[in-house]
Amino acid sequence: MNVLVTGGCGFIGSNLVKYLRKHRPSWKVVNLDKLTYAGNLENLTDLENDPQHVFVRGDIGNRELVDHVILKEKIDAIMHLAAESHVDRSILGPEAFIVANVLGTNVLLEAARHARLSRFLMVSTDEVYGSLGPTGLFTETTPLDPSSPYSSSKAAADLITLAYERTFGLDVVVTRCSNNYGPYQFPEKLIPLMVANAINDKPLPVYADGTNVRDWLHVEDHCAALTLALEKGKKGECYNIGGDSERQNIQIVKAILAVVGKPESLIKYVKDRPGHDKRYAIDASKSRRELGWAPSHVFEKALGDTVKWYLDNRPWWERIVSGAYKTYFDSQYATRLKG
Ligand code: NAD
Numbered sequence: 001m002n003v004l005v006t007g008g009c010g011f012i013g014s015n016l017v018k019y020l021r022k023h024r025p026s027w028k029v030v031n032l033d034k035l036t037y038a039g040n041l042e043n044l045t046d047l048e049n050d051p052q053h054v055f056v057r058g059d060i061g062n063r064e065l066v067d068h069v070i071l072k073e074k075i076d077a078i079m080h081l082a083a084e085s086h087v088d089r090s091i092l093g094p095e096a097f098i099v100a101n102v103l104g105t106n107v108l109l110e111a112a113r114h115a116r117l118s119r120f121l122m123v124s125t126d127e128v129y130g131s132l133g134p135t136g137l138f139t140e141t142t143p144l145d146p147s148s149p150y151s152s153s154k155a156a157a158d159l160i161t162l163a164y165e166r167t168f169g170l171d172v173v174v175t176r177c178s179n180n181y182g183p184y185q186f187p188e189k190l191i192p193l194m195v196a197n198a199i200n201d202k203p204l205p206v207y208a209d210g211t212n213v214r215d216w217l218h219v220e221d222h223c224a225a226l227t228l229a230l231e232k233g234k235k236g237e238c239y240n241i242g243g244d245s246e247r248q249n250i251q252i253v254k255a256i257l258a259v260v261g262k263p264e265s266l267i268k269y270v271k272d273r274p275g276h277d278k279r280y281a282i283d284a285s286k287s288r289r290e291l292g293w294a295p296s297h298v299f300e301k302a303l304g305d306t307v308k309w310y311l312d313n314r315p316w317w318e319r320i321v322s323g324a325y326k327t328y329f330d331s332q333y334a335t336r337l338k339g
């Protein structure tokens, strides 16, 4: 099997490329990534001399390139992860999200349709469902009701993917997962950002009162689910993937401070994010039943291991927060903390 992974140099993508090479050693993994601010080839240094991993730098929106890669590498299936992925950035500038997430996905779908690929796996998100109140879970039939430019661009891509099955008969599967955590996450997202700030004795900016809830999914559990969805998912179906680990943001932040050994006085409650979804929680029973998948990580232990990974791999994230992206981080946190 020759699989094209898009966005394979990002957080989930790089974990997925490594997961596939380890657990599906006969597969060739072709990794198409533009290397935006969030893409980092260093995430894949272990695979430098692996002939079964082929890296191609390029944009999913470049149809000529996508066609060429599919033909040259004899691609059978696509696992599509490439995206602009951060809600806060989508509030600062929605257009890049429409271009990469909506138009980029459509280019890949057209290429997959014309090349008659055997499967197109669309990695969507639980954020397409919008926000829950204090009770209830998202199922695959929950109506889509996204709140942010990020989640609405993902909802558009998710629905266009499903339309390619109904209209053109393309074999598609859509997965909708909850918040991932683990190594190599860009330090703008909650967990790595809070670890980096705690280590550097900087304030930890918590939106509103910190009671918003996310369901945390270890990235390796997610990679296992994506692989099974590619292999066993039913054509035209959606699968929710969640970690059964609902936590309030403030619980996460306090747990991080405890592992790093820093005081809770570093917590700074800041003005809420516009359109901030209150709670996400996933019913993943369909994935358990039809894919034979279940998460294997226990949250508190895996969060501790994740924090330790960032402590042990300080140069990896320090190059980001104090190097090329220092101005972005400085201005973002000045604004957030002032608000
Ligand atoms: P990320 O931001 O860490 O990585 C995205 C990758 O896509 C980067 O390597 C980037 O260079 C690449 N990319 C962006 N635009 C591209 C383009 N036009 N052409 C080629 N490559 C491009 O994102 P992530 O957190 O790894 O998320 C991966 C996927 O999973 C995304 O589709 C995201 O919407 C989805 N998702 C993520 C989470 C999460 O918790 N991280 C949760 C639900 C769904």
Ligand code: TYD
Binding pocket: 087, 088, 179, 188, 189, 190, 191, 193, 205, 206, 207, 212, 213, 214, 249, 273
């Ligand atoms: P984030 O990691 O940005 O993921 P998402 O918005 O896709 O869920 O945020 C996770 C939660 O943490 C979300 O409720 C917003 C909150 N948060 C903060 O309170 N402060 C921050 O600086 C960030 C980045 C997030």
